[in-house]
Amino acid sequence: MSHSVDLWPVQASAHAGEVDLLIGSFGALVFALSAPVFLLLVVFAVRYRNGRRADRTHKFDRNIWLEVSWSIIPFLLIIGFFVWSTFLFSQLRRPPEDSFVINVVGKQWMWKFQHPSGAREIDELHVPVGTSVRLIMTSQDVIHSLYIPALRIKQDVLPGRYTSMWFEATRPGVYPLRCAEYCGAEHSRMIGRFVALSQADYSEWLETTGASRDLAAQGETLFRRFGCSGCHTPGSSVHAPSLAGLYGSPVPLSDGRVILADEQYIHDSILLPNRDVAAGYRPIMPTFANVLSEEEVMLLSAYIKSLGGAER
Ligand code: HEC
Ligand SMILES: [Cu+2]
Incomplete structure (x- = not known):
């Protein structure tokens, strides 16, 4: 596993692409709305600076439609983003009925995973691509948070309570998996590998774990x-x-x-x-x-x- 910091992690699920599009568009909107403000700030600071002979009479010239539009248009744009992100969020809350369930227990300082077939692993999560996987998670001690950047998903893992999230990996590969909630001295070491495998490789991997009982x-x-x-x-x-x-x-x-x-x-x-x-x-x-x-x-x-x- 590379320990380099990825500014923009690869996209290993369809959801990752949708999240990136949302974040990218929202970034562009914020830029488009704030750039004119800063630009005019500079223009006015130069044009009306102290000592400059500029026309400072303030003619009364009001355009009500201009004023209304610069409130209404950004408002509608923001509401559009609200609807879009709520839609994405609710998709993330509702796993498909037939999801493949993997149990997760967070513990100072490791991640434990249980596959339905009986296979168990620590700090590594192997999953088949093209299958919707639902994680049912809890903690043995304090609050942890399971974060898989390549899938753009993260969810708190709480003692005494089950939380869940789901994904469908689309790209075989090995990606980082982290704890994203400060959980004690070794928090920064609570990292692992998320391994997306083709169906065939996943079956092969299951064989090698030697779990004979589900x-x-x-x-x-x-x-x-x-x-x-x-x-x-x-x-x-x-x-x-x-x-x-x-x-x-x-x-x-x-x-x-x-x-x-x-x-x-x-x-x-x-x-x-x-x-x-x-x-x-x-x-x-x-x-x-x-x-x-x-x-x-x-x-x-x-x-x-x-x-x-x-x-x-
Ligand atoms: C001394 C007898 C006894 C033992 C031992 C026992 N249970 Fe129970 N269990 C009961 C009784 C009586 C109830 C119903 C009353 C209640 O809800 O507490 C119950 C309720 C339950 C329920 C809820 C069932 C329902 O219909 O709502 C579950 C689940 C359960 N037990 C699982 C277990 C498991 C797993 C174990 C072993 C780790 C276990 N029980 C050990 C007597 C026992
Ligand atoms: Cu943790």
């Missing part, structure tokens, strides 16, 4: 090891909800609210079980905070999702 299977092992199965297996003597079909479905809570069982809900059910208690059950589930790492919670969550869920 995330759900790894989660199932944890589900037994940490005793979840003792309560949650149908037929257990403990009265606990079945987790089959949970993901994506509405869950009535004991306080009358109904909540959607998304990734965050499953995460919180495991780490903060007494906060949202499912209706009809007693709050007997022990908390697994400080027992399970965020990566393990993601594995358990993958297992719970594999048990089926509502169509979303």
